Amino acid sequence: MCEARAVLRRLQHVVRAGIPTVAALMAAVHEPVEDPSSAETAVPMPSHWFRSAALLDVRGLRVSAAVHADAPQLVNGISLSITCGEVVGLVGDAFSGALEVAQSIAGVLPRPATIRSGSILFNGVELVGLPPRSRDRLPGTKIVYLPRDPLGRLDPAATVGAQLAASLRSSFGLSKPAAYERSIGLLHQAGVERPEHTFTSYPRDVSATLAQRVQIAGALAGNPNLLVADDPTGTLNASDSSDILDLLRRLQVERNLTMIIVTRSARVAALICHRVAVLRTGAVVEYASVADLFGSPKHAYTRMLLYAADNEWPGSPAL
Numbered sequence: 001m002c003e004a005r006a007v008l009r010r011l012q013h014v015v016r017a018g019i020p021t022v023a024a025l026m027a028a029v030h031e032p033v034e035d036p037s038s039a040e041t042a043v044p045m046p047s048h049w050f051r052s053a054a055l056l057d058v059r060g061l062r063v064s065a066a067v068h069a070d071a072p073q074l075v076n077g078i079s080l081s082i083t084c085g086e087v088v089g090l091v092g093d094a095f096s097g098a099l100e101v102a103q104s105i106a107g108v109l110p111r112p113a114t115i116r117s118g119s120i121l122f123n124g125v126e127l128v129g130l131p132p133r134s135r136d137r138l139p140g141t142k143i144v145y146l147p148r149d150p151l152g153r154l155d156p157a158a159t160v161g162a163q164l165a166a167s168l169r170s171s172f173g174l175s176k177p178a179a180y181e182r183s184i185g186l187l188h189q190a191g192v193e194r195p196e197h198t199f200t201s202y203p204r205d206v207s208a209t210l211a212q213r214v215q216i217a218g219a220l221a222g223n224p225n226l227l228v229a230d231d232p233t234g235t236l237n238a239s240d241s242s243d244i245l246d247l248l249r250r251l252q253v254e255r256n257l258t259m260i261i262v263t264r265s266a267r268v269a270a271l272i273c274h275r276v277a278v279l280r281t282g283a284v285v286e287y288a289s290v291a292d293l294f295g296s297p298k299h300a301y302t303r304m305l306l307y308a309a310d311n312e313w314p315g316s317p318a319l
Helices: 002-017 019-029 036-042 048-053 098-106 132-137 160-172 176-189 195-199 208-220 238-255 266-272 290-295 300-309
Strands: 056-064 073-082 087-091 114-122 143-146 226-230 258-263 275-280 283-289
Touching (some): 056 098, 073 275, 073 283, 087 098, 098 275, 143 208, 160 208, 238 266, 266 300, 275 290, 283 290
Parallel strands (some): 087 258, 087 275, 226 258
Antiparallel strands (some): 056 114, 275 283
16 A cells, blocks of 8 residues: 555656756765765755655654753764665664654654754654644554563563453453454464463563563554564573574564564564664665675775674574
8 A cells, every 4th residue: 555655656756856856866876975974965855745655754854862952962963764674774783763763753752852953754644743632643653662671561460461452452442352362363363373372371470472472462453654673682691593584574564564673683674674773873875775784885884894794693503
């Protein structure tokens, strides 16, 4: 559906703007930026037709640690675009701004951090300044967020099933039996081998991997347009990480699901993403396809991350 909408918008604006302009702008948007300080001048602002054709288009996003004017800047005017069905990785360390970018897109940026300026256009809707309730009511703007610590998100006093079913009943007005059936189906889709048993389990009896599958099951409930995952393998070992990445890849293909994956691991990005944005100190230093990024990295920081990736997950296949 989003692919058809994008094609229609492109055709409409190609007629108005002319094919040479289209080609020039598409080339300019994906040009990697070497110097973070020149990011805003190195990449021209795309025209409105290109922005509406992308599922997600972020322009000049600035995020500060607090509302006051002299608060430290966490994100310094980054820009990127994502097409429907694409998996994009935001790779960087804890101070890179990658997480804050993802949280801004998902509408879960924790206070006192605040979006200082910029634009987040999602499926034709401007999200910056849009109240959460308005987000939920608009069609085609369903974004779900998977936090890094799935076990920490579960209430230890309630069973996994009770929490999942309560969310379904609240969001979709399901009866108790219908919520149970829907929960079992979602757990099955998320690769839970014994969904009925998991439904009656307490968080203390659930592994981190199973908790991640439960979180993914809940995320699937609303048929999201975009899934934003914060380091989905960060608390897992190599084997469990591979299982979760396999699950996300399968869901992406089956549902043509657009994803943003925040990770510190270049290896994780290589295994699941189509394109990768490398962030450092609040700026995108390189944005390219996985093949180009890993085949011919342009920035020194990217090369450092790739070198570090060779030492990850001992015994796993090389990049």
